[in-house]
Amino acid sequence: MSEVLLAAAAGVPMAAGWSLHxxxxxxxxxxxxxxxxxxxxxxxxxxxxxxxxxxxxxxxVYVIDLDRFKEINDTHGHAAGDAVIAATGQRLAAWANTNLGTVVRLGGDEFAAVARVYSLADLSWTLSELTRAIEQPVTVDGCPLAVGASIGAVAYDPATDDVDLSTLLRLADEQMYAAKRSGADWLTALDMTPQSATANGRRAGRPGTANGTEAAA
Structure with a gap:
């Protein structure tokens, strides 16, 4: 019995090492x-x-793009821009946790999210809350920097809607772009039919498409 116990004891450090690894x-x-x-x-x-x-x-599904972000970078430096991006990420993460969702940084100053909503009225309320959360000033070196955002959204019901995540992101992206051009805080898609043509998987008018242009960020 003592030999068995000794062997077992000898195996403890090895097991602990594997657990740590x-x-x-x-x-x-x-x-x-x-x-x-x-x-x-x-x-x-x-x-x-x-x-x-x-x-x-x-x-x-939401696509969020910060407004006048290039201006922040040009005026206050890239460190300030990074601080704004980091703060926005923290705010979006907190919002997503509250709304049983998940969020991603697509790149630069653009983000996307998926979160639970229960009605169109709930979606409007959630968008207003999201806008208020994002647009709180970010203080960098004692200087409060104004943050704005354009948001596009599309509601989805798995019981009635037969579209994939890629299509939903495209629809939300179209609404984000329309909101940015019109000056609205946010806009929502009215149906599941994309309105813009695509080139190489990107909405026409996006940078990287043929003759693509983009509204000022």
Whole structure:
């Protein structure tokens, strides 16, 4: 019996070592799936999580683009721009947690999210709350920087709507662009039919498409 106990005791450090290794590996994987500036999910991680939210019940997909972000970078420097992006990411993460959703930084000053909503009235209220959260000033070196955003959204009901995440993001992106051009805080898609042609998977008019132009950020 003593030999058995001795062998078991000898195995404890090895087991603890493997557990520590597994924990470190999980942390590395988790870090690799996070945007380093905001801590939000990467595109791949978002693409895995967003469909689960959509399948769970009535939801909405959002595309958020900050307004006049280039002006902040040009006037106050890239460190200030990074501070604004990081603060926006934190605000979006808190909002997503409250609304049973998930959020991603698409790149630059553009974000996307999927979150639960229960009606069109709820979507309007949620968009107003999201706008208020994002547009709080961000203080950098004692200087409050005004933050604005244009948001596009589309409501989704898995019981009646047969469209995928890519199409929903495209619809929300169209509404974001329309909001930016019109000066509205946010706009929502009225149906599930995209209004703009695409080139190489990107909405016509986006940078990177043929003769693409974009409203000033």
């Amino acid at each position: 597994a924990l470190r590996l999980r942390r590395r994987i988790e870090t690799a799936r996070r945007d380093p500036l905001t801590g939000l999910w990467t595109r791949d991680a978002f693409a895995q999580r967003a469909p689960r939210v959509l399948a769970g019940g009535r939801s909405a």
